[in-house]
Amino acid sequence: MRVLLTGHKGYLGTVMAPVLKAAGHEVHGLDSGLFAPCLLGPAPLDPPGHTVDLRDVQLSHVEGFDAVIHLAALSNDPLGALAPDLTYDINHRASTRLARLARDAGVRRFLYASTCSVYGASGGDGLVGEDAPLRPVTPYAESKVRVEDDLHDLADDDFTPVYLRNATAFGYSPRLRADIVLNNLVGHAFLSGEVLVLSDGTPWRPLVHAADIARAFAAALTAPRDAVHDKAFNIGTERNNVTVAEIANEVVEAVPGSTLRITGEAGADPRSYRVDFSRFRAAIPGFDCEWSVKAGAVELIEAYQKHGLTKEAFERRFTRLAWLNDRSAAGAVDGTLRHV
Numbered sequence: 551m552r553v554l555l556t557g558h559k560g561y562l563g564t565v566m567a568p569v570l571k572a573a574g575h576e577v578h579g580l581d582s583g584l585f586a587p588c589l590l591g592p593a594p595l596d597p598p599g600h601t602v603d604l605r606d607v608q609l610s611h612v613e614g615f616d617a618v619i620h621l622a623a624l625s626n627d628p629l630g631a632l633a634p635d636l637t638y639d640i641n642h643r644a645s646t647r648l649a650r651l652a653r654d655a656g657v658r659r660f661l662y663a664s665t666c667s668v669y670g671a672s673g674g675d676g677l678v679g680e681d682a683p684l685r686p687v688t689p690y691a692e693s694k695v696r697v698e699d700d701l702h703d704l705a706d707d708d709f710t711p712v713y714l715r716n717a718t719a720f721g722y723s724p725r726l727r728a729d730i731v732l733n734n735l736v737g738h739a740f741l742s743g744e745v746l747v748l749s750d751g752t753p754w755r756p757l758v759h760a761a762d763i764a765r766a767f768a769a770a771l772t773a774p775r776d777a778v779h780d781k782a783f784n785i786g787t788e789r790n791n792v793t794v795a796e797i798a799n800e801v802v803e804a805v806p807g808s809t810l811r812i813t814g815e816a817g818a819d820p821r822s823y824r825v826d827f828s829r830f831r832a833a834i835p836g837f838d839c840e841w842s843v844k845a846g847a848v849e850l851i852e853a854y855q856k857h858g859l860t861k862e863a864f865e866r867r868f869t870r871l872a873w874l875n876d877r878s879a880a881g882a883v884d885g886t887l888r889h890v
């Protein structure tokens with residue numbers, strides 16, 4: 551298939567592009583490149599692509615593709631809290647516009663990177679399935695719910711949107727993010743010898759490796775239409791439904807000499823949920839996630855050692871919000887996150 555991959559120069563996109571290529575697809579990218587220089591290790595061989603802002607996408611950018619995989623977004627809660635309007639502009643309105651253009655251009659399948667954060671404070675001890683009430687608690691999560699709603703309205707005989715609600719990612723990507731929980735805890739342990747948990751450690755977090763997300767998208771791309779048409783899927787595995795304290799303990803084991811400190815100063819995060827991932831396994835026979843949290847922690851510490859992660863890079867370059875603040879202070883991006 552000819553596939554347009556938005557966000558191909560981000561954390562997940564950099565892992566997904568080679569997985570799609572290896573599956574035999576012709577991949578083209580589209581990204582404004584906000585984090586293109588945020589590299590740990592050698593630069594990847596990016597697919598050909600357009601450096602363009604999602605808000606400026608034209609019909610010509612989406613013509614000639616069989617499918618669009620839409621990852622480009624302001625990708626986490628702190629960014630969304632900083633600038634809610636911007637989050638809605640980029641993550642919601644520009645995403646819906648992209649989908650409409652894709653449909654007009656005859657693109658038949660549209661895989662949307664949603665998030666398990668749409669369940670927000672659903673809480674409780676039961677597993678949260680796709681039909682659970684959506685209770686987003688941040689503009690980031692709310693923007694994802696709005697796009698899912700809009701895509702549902704666009705679905706028809708010729709246009710198949712699919713909503714892949716990813717658990718929180720972990721693992722090495724050449725375009726690292728250190729602001730997601732496992733990557734962050736391993737980085738802190740590597741640099742300071744301490745595994746630092748600011749909450750009380752009790753919230754549940756569903757985790758999934760970036761490579762497993764990539765494999766899930768690749769599977770959804772070619773799945774029979776009826777199996778995925780206009781459907782939401784949680785992406786991850788019940789085996790990686792873990793508490794923050796459990797994640798921290800895996801990190802202590804993976805990072806020799808590190809010690810655990812749970813401060814509890816931030817109290818309990820209102821988000822706490824365990825997720826049911828069975829719908830996707832049922833839709834895609836044979837699919838399952840491969841990576842455990844333990845294996846991910848080991849992979850990360852090896853990557854941090856090999857590529858020499860520094861404190862400065864950990865705190866600024868690989869932390870999305872800090873990087874954008876620095877780029878803005880340097881005059882490289884304006885207040886709407888466009889390149890100057």
Ligand SMILES: NC(=O)c1ccc[n+]([C@@H]2O[C@H](COP(=O)([O-])OP(=O)(O)OC[C@H]3O[C@@H](n4cnc5c(N)ncnc54)[C@H](O)[C@@H]3O)[C@@H](O)[C@H]2O)c1
Pocket residue numbers: 556557558559560561562563580581582583584585586602603604605620621622623624625626640663664665666715716717718719720727730870
């Ligand atoms: N990483 C996770 O834990 C996780 C979990 C659930 C869902 N997701 C979703 O997956 C997608 C990818 O996440 P990621 O972790 O790779 O994030 P990321 O921040 O590393 O990558 C996002 C990419 O989008 C691009 N982008 C942002 N604004 C843009 C704009 N206006 N125009 C063009 N490009 C723009 C950035 O340049 C970047 O390359 C996002 O939609 C995110 O919400 C991620």
